[in-house]
Amino acid sequence: MDRVTIFDTTLRDGEQSPGINLNIKEKLEVAEQLSRLGVDIIEGGFPQTSVGDFEAVRAISETVKGPTIAALARANEMDIDRAWEAIRSAPKPRIHVFLSTSDIHRKYMLNATEDEIVAQAVAGVQRAKSYCEDVEFSPQDATRTDWEFLFQIISATIEAGATTINIPDTVGYALPHDFGAMIRACYEAVPQLNDVTVSVHCHNDLGLAVANSLEAVRQGVRQVEVAVNGIGERAGNCSLEEIVMAIKTRRDLLEVETGINTKEIARTSRLVSLLTGYSVQRNKAIVGENAFSHESGIHQHGVLQDRLTYEIITAEEIGVEGGKIVLGKHSGRHAFAKTLEEMGFQLGKEELNRAFTRFKELVDRKIQITDKDLEAIVADEIQSVEEVYTLESLQVAGGTHLAPTATVRLLREGQPITESAIGDGMVDAVYGAILRATGMEAQLISFNVAAVTGGAEALGDVSVQIQIDGERYTGRGISTDIVEASGRAFINALNRAARAHRVARGDEPTP
Numbered sequence: 001m002d003r004v005t006i007f008d009t010t011l012r013d014g015e016q017s018p019g020i021n022l023n024i025k026e027k028l029e030v031a032e033q034l035s036r037l038g039v040d041i042i043e044g045g046f047p048q049t050s051v052g053d054f055e056a057v058r059a060i061s062e063t064v065k066g067p068t069i070a071a072l073a074r075a076n077e078m079d080i081d082r083a084w085e086a087i088r089s090a091p092k093p094r095i096h097v098f099l100s101t102s103d104i105h106r107k108y109m110l111n112a113t114e115d116e117i118v119a120q121a122v123a124g125v126q127r128a129k130s131y132c133e134d135v136e137f138s139p140q141d142a143t144r145t146d147w148e149f150l151f152q153i154i155s156a157t158i159e160a161g162a163t164t165i166n167i168p169d170t171v172g173y174a175l176p177h178d179f180g181a182m183i184r185a186c187y188e189a190v191p192q193l194n195d196v197t198v199s200v201h202c203h204n205d206l207g208l209a210v211a212n213s214l215e216a217v218r219q220g221v222r223q224v225e226v227a228v229n230g231i232g233e234r235a236g237n238c239s240l241e242e243i244v245m246a247i248k249t250r251r252d253l254l255e256v257e258t259g260i261n262t263k264e265i266a267r268t269s270r271l272v273s274l275l276t277g278y279s280v281q282r283n284k285a286i287v288g289e290n291a292f293s294h295e296s297g298i299h300q301h302g303v304l305q306d307r308l309t310y311e312i313i314t315a316e317e318i319g320v321e322g323g324k325i326v327l328g329k330h331s332g333r334h335a336f337a338k339t340l341e342e343m344g345f346q347l348g349k350e351e352l353n354r355a356f357t358r359f360k361e362l363v364d365r366k367i368q369i370t371d372k373d374l375e376a377i378v379a380d381e382i383q384s385v386e387e388v389y390t391l392e393s394l395q396v397a398g399g400t401h402l403a404p405t406a407t408v409r410l411l412r413e414g415q416p417i418t419e420s421a422i423g424d425g426m427v428d429a430v431y432g433a434i435l436r437a438t439g440m441e442a443q444l445i446s447f448n449v450a451a452v453t454g455g456a457e458a459l460g461d462v463s464v465q466i467q468i469d470g471e472r473y474t475g476r477g478i479s480t481d482i483v484e485a486s487g488r489a490f491i492n493a494l495n496r497a498a499r500a501h502r503v504a505r506g507d508e509p510t511p
């Protein structure tokens with residue numbers, strides 16, 4: 001059976017979603033998990049846009065084994081040289097060069113003629129090829145590009161050495177049947193496409209990214225570009241879990257397969273959600289909380305008789321069983337470290353110490369610790385690697401008749417800062433005190449509380465989004481106490497903002 005390769009862009013396109021700012025350690029952890037999941041290519045970032053992106057792609061190239069590591073570059077020497085610098089230590093490096101080809105992008109963004117665009121794309125691919133055998137080219141905004149011009153640039157870049165041609169629906173404009181027709185037309189007009197890998201990169205502005213990608217596969221495309229939980233620019237990218245499970249479940253019609261170990265899907269989804277602060281909608285296909293629960297009586301009856309009456313895939317297939325009790329009150333450091341290792345987390349000594357301290361605090365309040373609790377603790381510790389501010393202690397007082405007041409003690413580079421504030425509620429008071437302590441000004445945009453696992457002693461999981469000078473940052477915090485989790489989430493978002501100011505980021509439009 002033909003294999004469709006999975007090109008994961010969670011760390012590049014996904015990470016460009018508003019408010020997501022992953023640090024190097026977080027990106028590495030996601031990349032390691034993507035490798036366990038079995039993706040074929042990891043697009044680690046866009047090295048030229050920021051020092052943080054460059055360092056993350058380099059770290060991934062040096063440590064993550066298995067997948068090809070790709071770096072994005074515009075079709076210019078500086079970007080391509082920088083991309084190569086970042087991925088050169090990867091056993092399987094790929095440079096992904098892109099350039100806009102649609103009339104609207106050409107006129108308003110590039111101010112260049114068609115001939116100039118072709119020349120620039122060819123020069124870019126040739127330069128990338130001088131460094132590495134594996135070169136992908138993307139004509140950005142392909143679905144709004146004049147077909148004749150698209151054929152011309154595809155043919156010229158294959159001639160120049162591109163080994164993968166990606167046809168992006170950059171603005172999520174295509175419908176399945178017309179996207180399929182376009183792919184078919186490309187194969188007919190440019191027979192050399194049969195000698196390279198053809199890829200698609202679909203955005204979800206009309207909710208059709210997965211449908212469009214599947215249609216492209218039906219037309220012969222053998223690489224799809226995807227992101228975990230479908231995150232990405234605007235409405236996001238083609239969702240990894242949805243297209244993989246569609247291909248697996250309807251093998252009978254599609255007659256292709258992927259190399260994904262689907263049992264790692266649920267965990268990958270949880271990790272990406274924890275680290276990005278983007279929670280997954282309840283009714284999301286495959287990984288939503290409701291994907292395997294049945295409400296209606298008739299359905300429940302049927303499922304009790306035989307799950308296949310109303311389920312086309314099983315929870316076990318995507319590894320959703322989770323919630324296993326793995327540790328308890330008497331588990332020591334050795335058992336803790338061993339369990340994390342078995343779960344695939346590789347923590348440094350200092351992180352392990354901090355995670356163990358958090359674990360001990362947690363077992364004092366909660367008796368049984370599940371794998372989901374551990375994932376949340378580890379995610380919390382990974383997030384705190386580059387913290388400017390850490391929470392030392394927190395005290396709140398309030399109630400029906402008492403004005404809520406909070407006192408927080410933060411550490412900034414080892415120096416304690418203590419501040420108090422009164423608020424409309426406990427969380428508001430805590431946020432007021434934190435803002436005073438940091439001297440930052442931020443507006444709270446959204447606030448969400450969820451439980452990591454069920455029950456009254458559950459670990460509370462708070463995610464917030466804040467805005468500072470027009471830029472958004474997400475933060476996440478966990479604790480058995482909701483007020484403390486809220487404080488941690490807020491500080492986490494402020495830390496991301498503080499870090500983002502140190503590492504300037506470009507805002508180039510990308511495919």
Ligand SMILES: [Zn+2]
Nearest residue numbers: 013233510511
């Ligand atoms: Zn994109």
